[in-house]
Amino acid sequence: MASTGNMRMLFLLLMSCLIAGPMAGDAEAQIAVKGEIVYTMDGDPIQNGVVLINDGKIERVGSASRVRIPSDYEIYEAKIVTPGLIDARTVVGLAGYYNQQHDQDILETSSAVQPELRAMDAYNAQEFLVDFVKSKGMTTIHTGHGPGAVMSGQTMIVKSTGRTLDEALVDSTTMIAITLGSGVRSNFSSPGTRSKTVAVLRQELIGAMDYAEKRSEGESQSRDLKKEVIADLLDGKVTAMVSANTASDIVTALRIQREFGFPMVLEGAAEAYLVLDEIKASGVPVILHPTMIRPFGEAKNASYETAAKLHEAGIPFSFQSGYESYVPKTRIARYEAAIAAANGLGMEKALFATTLGAAQILGVDGRVGSLERGKDADLVLFDGDPFEYLTNVEVVIIDGSVVYTRE
Amino acid sequence: MKVIFKLMVIMICMAAAVQAQDRPQVFEGAEIIPITGEAISNGVLIVENGLITAVGEAGSVSIPRNADRFDVTGKVIMPGIVDTHSHIGEGDGGDGSASLHPDVRILDTIDPRSSTFRKALSGGITSVNIMPGSGLLMSGQTVYVKPKPADTIEEMLIIVDEETGIYGGLKMANGTNPLRSNGSPGTRAKSAALVRKMYVEAQEYKAKIEEAADDPEKMPARNLQMETLVEVLEGKRIVHNHTHRHDDILTAMRLAEEFGYRMVLQHVSEGWKVADEIAASGFPASIITLDSPGGKLEAINLLNKNGRMLEEAGALFAFHSDDPIVDSRFLLRSAVMAVKEGMSRDMALRALTINGAMMMDIDDRVGSLEAGKDADFVILSGDPFSVYTHVEQTWIEGEKVWDRENPEDRKYATGGYEIFRASANQHVHVEGH
Numbered sequence: 059m060a061s062t063g064n065m066r067m068l069f070l071l072l073m074s075c076l077i078a079g080p081m082a083g084d085a086e087a088q089i090a091v092k093g094e095i096v097y098t099m100d101g102d103p104i105q106n107g108v109v110l111i112n113d114g115k116i117e118r119v120g121s122a123s124r125v126r127i128p129s130d131y132e133i134y135e136a137k138i139v140t141p142g143l144i145d146a147r148t149v150v151g152l153a154g155y156y157n158q159q160h161d162q163d164i165l166e167t168s169s170a171v172q173p174e175l176r177a178m179d180a181y182n183a184q185e186f187l188v189d190f191v192k193s194k195g196m197t198t199i200h201t202g203h204g205p206g207a208v209m210s211g212q213t214m215i216v217k218s219t220g221r222t223l224d225e226a227l228v229d230s231t232t233m234i235a236i237t238l239g240s241g242v243r244s245n246f247s248s249p250g251t252r253s254k255t256v257a258v259l260r261q262e263l264i265g266a267m268d269y270a271e272k273r274s275e276g277e278s279q280s281r282d283l284k285k286e287v288i289a290d291l292l293d294g295k296v297t298a299m300v301s302a303n304t305a306s307d308i309v310t311a312l313r314i315q316r317e318f319g320f321p322m323v324l325e326g327a328a329e330a331y332l333v334l335d336e337i338k339a340s341g342v343p344v345i346l347h348p349t350m351i352r353p354f355g356e357a358k359n360a361s362y363e364t365a366a367k368l369h370e371a372g373i374p375f376s377f378q379s380g381y382e383s384y385v386p387k388t389r390i391a392r393y394e395a396a397i398a399a400a401n402g403l404g405m406e407k408a409l410f411a412t413t414l415g416a417a418q419i420l421g422v423d424g425r426v427g428s429l430e431r432g433k434d435a436d437l438v439l440f441d442g443d444p445f446e447y448l449t450n451v452e453v454v455i456i457d458g459s460v461v462y463t464r465e
Numbered sequence: 466m467k468v469i470f471k472l473m474v475i476m477i478c479m480a481a482a483v484q485a486q487d488r489p490q491v492f493e494g495a496e497i498i499p500i501t502g503e504a505i506s507n508g509v510l511i512v513e514n515g516l517i518t519a520v521g522e523a524g525s526v527s528i529p530r531n532a533d534r535f536d537v538t539g540k541v542i543m544p545g546i547v548d549t550h551s552h553i554g555e556g557d558g559g560d561g562s563a564s565l566h567p568d569v570r571i572l573d574t575i576d577p578r579s580s581t582f583r584k585a586l587s588g589g590i591t592s593v594n595i596m597p598g599s600g601l602l603m604s605g606q607t608v609y610v611k612p613k614p615a616d617t618i619e620e621m622l623i624i625v626d627e628e629t630g631i632y633g634g635l636k637m638a639n640g641t642n643p644l645r646s647n648g649s650p651g652t653r654a655k656s657a658a659l660v661r662k663m664y665v666e667a668q669e670y671k672a673k674i675e676e677a678a679d680d681p682e683k684m685p686a687r688n689l690q691m692e693t694l695v696e697v698l699e700g701k702r703i704v705h706n707h708t709h710r711h712d713d714i715l716t717a718m719r720l721a722e723e724f725g726y727r728m729v730l731q732h733v734s735e736g737w738k739v740a741d742e743i744a745a746s747g748f749p750a751s752i753i754t755l756d757s758p759g760g761k762l763e764a765i766n767l768l769n770k771n772g773r774m775l776e777e778a779g780a781l782f783a784f785h786s787d788d789p790i791v792d793s794r795f796l797l798r799s800a801v802m803a804v805k806e807g808m809s810r811d812m813a814l815r816a817l818t819i820n821g822a823m824m825m826d827i828d829d830r831v832g833s834l835e836a837g838k839d840a841d842f843v844i845l846s847g848d849p850f851s852v853y854t855h856v857e858q859t860w861i862e863g864e865k866v867w868d869r870e871n872p873e874d875r876k877y878a879t880g881g882y883e884i885f886r887a888s889a890n891q892h893v894h895v896e897g898h
Contacts, residue, residue: 155760157759186758187759350792358886385764385767390757
């Protein structure tokens with residue numbers, strides 16, 4: 059509860075803002091966004107809709123006939139308005155576009171199990187690629203350590219804006235990146251097989267159980283950064299993001315999840331269409347590989363139609379830009395969703411998966427993913443269908459600030 | 466040898482003629498984009514014996530009486546796409562034993578049954594320049610093929626020169642890719658010196674042949690490397706030169722001008738920095754678009770506006786996939802990405818078809834829909850520039866070689882279980898682009 063004094067301070071602050079008037083790029087600006095179609099993801103799309111933004115948050119959403127735009131609001135207009143788009147798994151910010159050692163911090167190869175590595179300690183908020191994906195409409199990104207280790211480290215959620223980590227940060231410790239399959243043995247001499255990878259993973263989980271138990275009982279013990287974060291996983295405070303592409307690795311991931319009961323998402327899942335029933339029964343959501351992933355290695359059986367099949371099966375899923383070791387150095391999750399949209403999924407379902415669907419999987423749907431009163435004012439203004447090749451992003455708004463304009 | 470080759474070519478052509486439809490085929494109702502003429506909103510395309518015999522507005526073209534008629538109302542027909550730089554077919558890349566291999570033929574290692582050919586068809590590609598990699602100064606001879614179903618690579622060849630049997634170009638590279646860990650070449654200048662030295666040798670070899678004046682006694686001993694480079698010096702075999710940085714582009718042009726060979730600049734990532742010089746030189750550019758910059762230091766300035774700036778400068782350019790860098794299924798999309806950065810739609814379509822054909826000396830046969838040309842075309846479900854448009858059918862020489870409605874064909878468009886075998890060779894190429 060704010061004290062009376064604080065309330066007065068707030069009043070004076072608000073007054074001074076009103077006097078200063080709206081300013082582009084200012085979080086306190088009051089903005090009205092008018093769209094020929096506004097996809098709120100909270101009910102049907104609104105024809106001739108209006109979104110009012112005040113103090114970084116969404117103030118009101120409705121049809122132009124019902125929402126009056128206050129005279130001091132700065133007005134932006136577009137053909138299509140959507141919530142800010144969400145990349146459910148990327149490495150930008152830890153991986154930079156030069157692709158040289160100095161800007162690649164996604165995989166530490168000194169040990170195959172390092173869940174204590176925090177994404178925020180390696181995030182470059184001013185990385186060119188972060189700015190680049192923002193210009194394509196991606197406003198929230200789940201970024202962090204890459205695939206390729208049993209536990210490569212942590213991931214976090216940031217907005218694709220801000221000069222520093224603190225300005226960008228939404229959630230500091232979202233998931234632990236775990237990899238099953240042959241991707242591990244190419245980076246480490248041990249584990250050297252897929253089954254040893256699973257054994258190492260299970261041993262680490264079992265090893266942290268005692269730590270977690272003592273912690274919950276308030277027993278004093280020396281801090282162990284690695285066990286601490288695995289205990290957080292066992293306690294359900296963080297989520298395991300398990301990279302698994304072949305059907306057998308997917309089923310193995312689900313087996314481990316059943317054994318330990320931690321919250322989990324599947325990442326990659328190139329052969330998910332072979333084990334839809336098993337995934338559905340587990341309740342585990344999928345962060346699907348980039349639709350246009352090259353059909354090599356463990357992703358050789360990838361299909362452009364997997365997203366549509368996940369949807370038909372009722373499995374929650376979202377799109378990602380993933381990890382690229384060469385060119386292009388990052389993909390654009392919106393472009394990956396577009397190919398799925400054109401291969402059986404359809405435009406509106408692809409849009410759901412890149413907005414509210416992604417926010418739900420990442421656990422940030424209270425803040426982002428839809429245009430609803432009180433949520434962060436993250437919006438993208440398009441001149442057409444967001445997935446059509448020739449559509450342009452006209453304006454990107456994050457937390458009520460205009461952070462990109464095409465002109 | 467050449468006689469045998471010619472005979473082989475004639476036999477192949479005869480076999481193709483036998484296979485081709487003996488009844489005329491008429492495609493009616495589609496929007497036809499002939500490339501070399503205005504788009505026709507309600508068009509008619511007539512094919513006989515694998516060749517186009519007429520293209521025009523409905524009513525303006527007489528329909529042969531005994532024709533097979535195809536109603537393609539609402540569809541879009543454009544020429545088959547020409548890919549000027551690809552690595553489909555699972556052929557071998559560069560041989561690490563030396564830097565210069567003009568004698569090496571990728572033809573000898575391509576698998577005609579590779580699923581990558583079906584993948585290319587599903588992307589609407591009907592002519593393709595398959596090249597060895599860019600890790601060497603000269604990695605070998607390229608091959609121009611049509612990705613049609615075949616038992617042997619010979620059946621797929623597009624012969625450029627009936628006299629010599631030449632069916633491809635010569636791959637060269639400069640910049641950082643051909644620099645070798647053993648230090649030779651270790652620098653750009655040494656790379657250029659090694660290439661120049663070899664062309665000087667080839668000039669001398671060519672002079673000896675000319676001095677011999679068909680006297681077998683005076684002919685120099687056969688040398689496969691020199692024979693290939695003589696073809697290059699005579700303008701019969703075109704060099705495809707991988708190059709990224711603007712100064713490397715200028716170096717490639719300097720060498721080609723010194724020795725007078727014909728050359729296509731490949732990738733040309735910083736072409737936009739020297740677009741006027743490229744246009745003035747007359748060397749064509751084969752370009753790529755990518756979804757984001759970065760990943761390869763030397764190509765960090767590869768921007769999708771490259772094509773638009775080459776268009777503004779008046780240079781001849783075409784798109785390539787460099788499959789697997791861009792999947793063959795997305796070459797059409799690559800052109801749209803350039804339109805997004807300001808290129809005209811007409812030029813983007815030309816750069817997918819006739820421009821590439823011109824660079825490979827096959828524009829008399831493919832690249833546009835005109836009477837007398839090979840009946841290589843794609844039937845699209847709609848606007849070529851829309852993400853929601855699919856390639857519905859691909860035709861080569863009057864034969865339907867891919868049909869999205871056929872599940873056995875469709876799977877190559879979508880991918881899925883055990884459709885593409887993972888090739889270690891291709892995977893390596895991703896790192897050695």
